[in-house]
Amino acid sequence: MQIAILLYDGFTALDAVGPYEVLSRLPGAEVRFTAARSGPVRADTGALALVADHSLTEVRSADILLLPGGPGQTALMSDEPLLDWIRTVDATTTWTTSVCTGSLLLAAAGLLAGRTAASHWLALDQLPTFGATPSTDRTVVDGKYATSAGVSAGIDLALLLAGRIAGDRTAQAIQLLTEYAPEPPYQAGTPATAPADLVADLRERASAYLTA
Amino acid sequence: MQIAILLYDGFTALDAVGPYEVLSRLPGAEVRFTAARSGPVRADTGALALVADHSLTEVRSADILLLPGGPGQTALMSDEPLLDWIRTVDATTTWTTSVCTGSLLLAAAGLLAGRTAASHWLALDQLPTFGATPSTDRTVVDGKYATSAGVSAGIDLALLLAGRIAGDRTAQAIQLLTEYAPEPPYQAGTPATAPADLVADLRERASAYLTA
Numbered sequence: 029m030q031i032a033i034l035l036y037d038g039f040t041a042l043d044a045v046g047p048y049e050v051l052s053r054l055p056g057a058e059v060r061f062t063a064a065r066s067g068p069v070r071a072d073t074g075a076l077a078l079v080a081d082h083s084l085t086e087v088r089s090a091d092i093l094l095l096p097g098g099p100g101q102t103a104l105m106s107d108e109p110l111l112d113w114i115r116t117v118d119a120t121t122t123w124t125t126s127v128c129t130g131s132l133l134l135a136a137a138g139l140l141a142g143r144t145a146a147s148h149w150l151a152l153d154q155l156p157t158f159g160a161t162p163s164t165d166r167t168v169v170d171g172k173y174a175t176s177a178g179v180s181a182g183i184d185l186a187l188l189l190a191g192r193i194a195g196d197r198t199a200q201a202i203q204l205l206t207e208y209a210p211e212p213p214y215q216a217g218t219p220a221t222a223p224a225d226l227v228a229d230l231r232e233r234a235s236a237y238l239t240a
Numbered sequence: 241m242q243i244a245i246l247l248y249d250g251f252t253a254l255d256a257v258g259p260y261e262v263l264s265r266l267p268g269a270e271v272r273f274t275a276a277r278s279g280p281v282r283a284d285t286g287a288l289a290l291v292a293d294h295s296l297t298e299v300r301s302a303d304i305l306l307l308p309g310g311p312g313q314t315a316l317m318s319d320e321p322l323l324d325w326i327r328t329v330d331a332t333t334t335w336t337t338s339v340c341t342g343s344l345l346l347a348a349a350g351l352l353a354g355r356t357a358a359s360h361w362l363a364l365d366q367l368p369t370f371g372a373t374p375s376t377d378r379t380v381v382d383g384k385y386a387t388s389a390g391v392s393a394g395i396d397l398a399l400l401l402a403g404r405i406a407g408d409r410t411a412q413a414i415q416l417l418t419e420y421a422p423e424p425p426y427q428a429g430t431p432a433t434a435p436a437d438l439v440a441d442l443r444e445r446a447s448a449y450l451t452a
Contacts, residue, residue, distance in 0.1 A: 180418050
């Protein structure tokens with residue numbers, strides 16, 4: 029089972045590594061980190077690079093395609109060769125998936141028109157531009173398109189897919205091996221549960237960032 | 241604030257990347273991925289390498305030291321130059337931390353004697369050999385030593401530390417930006433909640449692995 033995970037400058041590392049940690053443990057999984065050029069790809073903070081072992085020209089198909097999000101996604105929204113690659117691989121997949129603003133890349137490639145999708149809560153309002161219906165659900169499965177909310181939500185999405193692909197017992201074994209029994213010290217993980225003034229503050233900062 | 245994260249052949253990627261994603265967002269954070277030699281370091285699955293921008297000789301101090309776990313930890317338990325490095329950096333830290341079997345490296349370095357610590361549930365029984373008291377808690381703070389359970393637990397540990405270091409509001413902002421409102425599709429994340437036969441099965445497989 030071929031699993032292609034896209035890397036690009038300015039991706040968010042946990043978007044990619046969370047699902048990788050789950051999906052790579054599926055029986056027969058062969059994960060290929062893939063980028064425009066093979067080699068180190070720097071994440072959004074600048075403090076970490078992941079190595080893409082493969083280039084886009086080497087990987088033309090996959091059983092699962094995963095697109096992480098991150099600030100670098102914005103620059104790719106009009107990158108036609110990349111969007112073409114996404115469409116090419118998508119034509120071969122059983123599951124086409126995204127974490128965070130990765131769903132905007134799927135949308136820009138024209139793959140989410142008429143579908144419901146998740147994204148980072150600060151980016152949900154961009155989905156309708158591409159004919160997609162935004163959902164505040166943490167994970168959304170619409171046909172073969174499985175999208176998740178921001179950053180950490182990719183772990184939940186990957187476990188859900190693991191169950192669909194390999195059965196509940198295998199997914200539970202992966203959950204137990206990765207000891208995924210979360211105990212967040214706060215309940216601030218969504219705009220609905222976080223302090224309202226904090227949500228407003230981050231919306232303002234994001235707006236300034238996006239129009240800078 | 242200097243944050244040193246150790247990488248080594250056979251580490252588990254999420255152990256390192258989960259806490260990185262939280263701690264790198266602290267005000268003034270400067271994360272340094274550090275390994276015996278700078279360059280790509282391959283994780284346990286073989287399918288992913290993270291780049292260590294720094295070598296052990298370059299990093300001699302840190303405000304926060306983080307040791308991830310993973311199968312590669314076993315080979316390091318008698319690596320005296322590495323254990324020396326851990327002790328050297330520990331002498332300068334405000335927080336010395338670990339995820340998963342990373343606590344066994346702290347223990348082997350002699351830093352957990354007389355202390356309580358967490359680890360991967362399959363490795364907890366190794367802590368008493370080093371004079372440490374194992375805890376099945378997901379996160380354990382004993383003095384400046386903050387240890388967590390397996391793999392995904394590093395995210396919870398990092399958020400807890402973020403609150404101690406920068407206050408609740410900053411930690412909550414990080415939680416909201418990373419949308420950390422987990423919804424695991426199963427309740428199999430600990431030996432106490434997973435199906436008993438699955439726990440027994442994984443214990444047997446781990447035992448075979450460790451004595452192989």
